[in-house]
Amino acid sequence: MSDQPTPMMAQFLAIREANPGALLFYRMGDFYEMFFEDAIAAAAALDIALTKRGTHLGEPIPMCGVPVHAAESYLLTLIRKGFRVAIAEQMEDPAEAKKRGSKSVVARDVVRLVTPGTLTEESLLEARRHNFLASFAQVRDDAALAWVDISTGQFRVTTCPLSRLGPELARHAPRELLVAEGTRLEELAADTGTALTELPGGSFDSTAAIRRLSSLFGVESLDGFGSFSRAELSAMGAIADYLELTQKGKLPLIRPPVREAAGGAMQIDAATRRNLELTQALSGGREGSLLAAIDRTVTAAGARLLDRRISAPSRDLDEIHERHAAVAHLAGDPRLTAQLRDALSRAPDMDRALSRLALDRGGPRDLAAIRAGLTQAASIAAMLGDDDIRILAQAAKDLTGHDELIDLLDEALVAEPPLLTRDGGFTASDYDPDLDETRRLRDEGRGVIASMQAEYISETGVTSLKIKHNNVLGYFIETTTTHAERMLAAPLNERFIHRQTTANQIRFTTVELSELETRILNARDRALEIEREIFARLVRAVLDRAGPVGQAARALAEIDLQAAFADLANGEGWTRPEVDASRAFQIDGGRHPVVERALKRKGEAFVANDCDLTAGDTPAIWLLTGPNMAGKSTFLRQNALIAILAQAGAFVPATRAHIGLVSQLFSRVGAADDLARGRSTFMVEMVETAAILNQADDHALVILDEIGRGTATWDGLSIAWAVMEHLHATNRCRALFATHYHEMTSLSARLDGVENATVAVREWEGEVIFLHEVRKGAADRSYGVQVARLAGLPASVVERAKEILHTLESGEREARPQMLLDDLPLFRAAPPPPMAAAAPPASAAEARLREINPDSLTPREALDLLYQLKELQG
Template sequence: MHGHSTGTGTDAGRADEQAVNPAVPPSTPMMTQYLEIKKAHPGSLLFYRMGDFYEMFFADAETAASVLGIALTKRGKHLGDDIPMCGVPVHAVDHYLQKLIRHGHKVAICEQLEDPAEAKKRGSKSVVKRDVVRLITPGTITEDALLDTGQVNHLATLAWLKGADELALAWCDMSTGDFAVTRTDRARLASDLSRISPSELVLPDGAMDEPELVRMARESGAALSPLPFSRFDSAAAEHRLTGHFAVASLAGYGSFARAEVAALGTLLDYLQLTQVGNVPHLRGPRQDNPGDGLLIDAATRNNLELTRTLGGERQGSLLATIDRCVTPGGRRRLAALLGQPLADPAAITRRLDGVAAFAGTEQLRRDLRAALASMPDMERALARLSANRGGPRDLAMLRDGLLAARSIAALLHSAADLPAILQDDLRGVDAAPFGLAARLQKALASELPHLARDGGFIAPGFQDELDEQRTLRDDTRQVIAALQARYAEMTGLRSLRIKHNNILGFFIEVNAQQADAMTSADLPITFQHRQSMAGAMRFSTAELQELEQRIAGASERALAIELGLFSGFVADVLAARETISASAAALASLDCCAALAELAIVENYARPVVDSSTAFNVQGGRHPVVEAALAKAGHSRFTPNDCSLSGERPRVWLLTGP
């Protein structure tokens, strides 16, 4: 896109020299700015905004061009050498970010903070103000284009106290707000990392000197982000957490060990760092007790291929085989359930009661799944709005989701004898802010831009002042014609015209012979003389001058009004985010239950009887993944098998070796 040439290692080295040693003179003011910003973000590829492009220079350009497969070119010279450069268009940046993030890179987004015209007012050599507005890392993504909608995206931190053996692992999903912590140790860490499956793991820099710890972390598939050990201070972490959640202490959320507090607080610190203060919505921290579910070591989890095959693919896993969910939230919920199977018979029975309720009522199940199928991803829309990265389409997603939730609530209220798990979900849906949905339904236009700054997202008729400004902007001719007709009637001069030129702007013109009529004392307004021509006289009025100013600024005012309304709606959303989040979680749970019921009916699965005894008796057992693979390959049907490990005498001896 910019001609092709090659950069050199010398260019990158000299850029590093400039960043480290400001005494080395830069070649241009722009390059001075670039190197100062780059110096503050040495571990990230810097996307430097230049008009309609994000441009990269020096070593960043060489790395990005190689990963993205785009042309590497040059832009001027620095210290006598060509500056390697590449760029990507702003409108397509998500596509390029996705590639870089998947290759393990972090990206610092550096935006223009003012219009170039403002910079010119400070002098011809002034540089447009720029700064990093966000660091994009594997664990801090919220954009749908960069995420698998059916998969959680965990950012995790590992912390410990000096001299203590106990570790703590905290994690969150920025797109849903889940925020949790668990105690662990070096013997169990690999299992916990495999269960949580973080995209990114923040850990003390000293951990990088422990090969076994690094091996476990890398085998989890996480990108590693080391921070100085001082950032893991538990006292500072507690202060940060109580401040963020506006509480006097964390006691209301649980009894946390100091290592857990350090892990949670450092995670919040990292979010504040990468999001440049725009921390997304986080639910209150919860303690995750691995004892509530089956303890599965990392090797066993991988070999079971619960959510991913040994090759890392979703297709062919148990999750892909049994997934009948119709919403992104439901798919994420199902993946979470498979990731930590229940071990408590009462909890298992409670969940199976929900599945059985939908399996036994076909019409309810069908109606619910049809309503859920139109449900947008409210959790991730809420996350983007909370992080100040949302737009009108995210408001529309919440509107549509809440309206669908209202229909689903009515549907479930009409059902009889709902089990406890479904009643809990119904209470979560009932708590949704349906009034907000109604306001958004009235306010939002049918066609919405991606960005609020593009305008045009508020529906006509919602706000009188906005309609007036749009009329001035879009229908200037009609507005001027109406005023001209009124002035012609007022003066009795049919030939009166309102015209426009670049010198006078708008003016009123009449024949020279009619000038006296324009200055009559009997007129209700004053026509001010502007210019005399050979055969015409030109006038103006205070009303026309005011109208001209309003027309000139109508576009800006219309956008300002829309942005004000947008900010107001975002504030309303954030005020209701707890109930929106709870409603979205309840809808995901309902989708999961209904999907498992659909699976049971279609595949003719039977409900197991689960208790605390040691009896294990399976009749006609089938393997879902193998059965599906045989059917897909067109082979013979899977042959069911019985398995009984019940009875008074032991039936199985398991011999293991070193």
């Protein structure tokens, strides 16, 4: 047996070697097959059967496969499990390979490398979330981050020192991050759930980047896009190089890059995003997050825009005011808002349809999506009319001017086209004369087949006779074995030519059926060929207007978001916030949008609370005390979320809100360890607190909950006290500081701008009633024992805890355990601690030894002394 691989296996191995690090989907007819290690890994990941095919080096070759028609679902599973997949297609008709000889192999090549950041298929993407591919580059002391969504064309870049990379990755949540070989970012990528891909250093060459980007956008120079640093060019160039590699020359429709100013958005770090559950709940998934609670958009593009706005609230006052004006205008006209939302709900996702068409992965339905989207755009523009609100006026302008393209697509496409081009039937009648003529021949051929079948039944007397078609035999006459005897006998056997016998059927043909088949098949193939040509022309027409179509898509998303905010404001009773450049932070009747939504579902009301952190030249800090379960954490979070909503352009859940621009938002809430890095709960708390103290400026908003709880009481109190002083003296920011250390309330008398506040409770017949009201003042106790009882601790434990608490609160806060043993009834029965035994009296020998000075003894005297001691010992 030869150890040389077969020609087909040799081809597989060669293609596999040229695409390292990826599973190879090797097209064989109607299946993508995998072999060797690829098959073993894929079979385990996909839970499919692992088989064998031939041998290599004396060992069976592992093999598995997936059907081509169902490949997308398998791709999605593999991508989610961290694999990259190279798709090798047949580049020629197998019949052509046969002409070259029996040992010739069908030409195959990789047409696409599927990775987490380069998905475009509708079934592989989340409609309401972006799918970002990011790139981080460092050039000497400069660094930058670029990100692109090839499914929508959005392309952006910003300066980004390594210290800011974590927060930026948390903000964009890219599916894949490109870095130069040797860049150690595995831990950071794992924290944000990002797949890390290393590229050769040449991919990040800033000089080559200019050439790559100019080619990508078809320009001579990048000057028209703005000025970029070398690091920014390097990051963008790496993305362009990676797209060339993965898309194999079929580059996506990418919009010109936009440079984001570093201070253009509210700075929110990864821990704060996680603690506040902005776009994802702590339990995982979207439900329970701020995004889920406020999302009333009716388009996928609008939902993605909402995600971006919540993830990066603006710091541009003019932009914020314009967005609030648009929401106020629509909220003041509920009828118009309802009409807009109804029309928007019928607008497909044009951005992603455009991307698929540009990558040659689109179909007739993507053309229909462009047609439907532009048709709705024209209708929405008419509804808005000559609106004087700038955002809405600009959007209305971008929605118009597409009549020629709409007419073309309307004339060319049927109302409900099929998904795939190869299915045909998507071109409307009377659009192309050649196609109509070919279709008539094809359709009349079907009628002739039906007539011929009736004629053959009459001639043979076989009522079960059918004329059928398959890809192997073409058209054939089929009847049962019993009835076929007549056709096999003279004189019918001269007319009906036997072709095939199966278990229960016999198949025939005739000369006229074969001739008709040729005419019909030619007509069918010609009709498909004409439709493919029409599809290509329509795609070119759409792509020629890709810029204006993309602008219309973005305009629809903007209108959808403003209308959704207006609907939310009217439906929930939210109010327009006042946002300015001051350091004000005054919220009247503030509410937590997520908690309020959950309570409404239960038929319960949310207790609104005020918050005033308005600061002039001094810090403004509220020290919040009160029992667990009273609502301290909810109060902290709701004020942070109100600031985010206001600067994202939304109305807010409050009766009044005056917010001075928040530059940074920091949150240290909740307790969690990080065992993978060897960090305890307390260490995680200290790391996050250190990040706040080292970064917060005087326009920041900081919320801290229970600093110092993870260590000994006095250690924790000391740390919390020092943190408070640092926030006041150094950061000088606006802050909410919740604590159980009641000793800290004395700081309000020492530090200007620090006020005490507490969450009120009431005791009634031994029960604790949580009022959820935040009032000025300090809590007199924590009610921890009562909360423990509510949690279900055994009654005996609760009563015992009350006794111990009473002793401690009676002035014995520093009592030693022995004092508690003496004072508390249960401990009186405890055995006393062991006492040291009394020392026995010294012996005569020991007494004699104490009298001796060894240094003064002669050898003779030392010998005599030994005899004396021996006698004394007895």
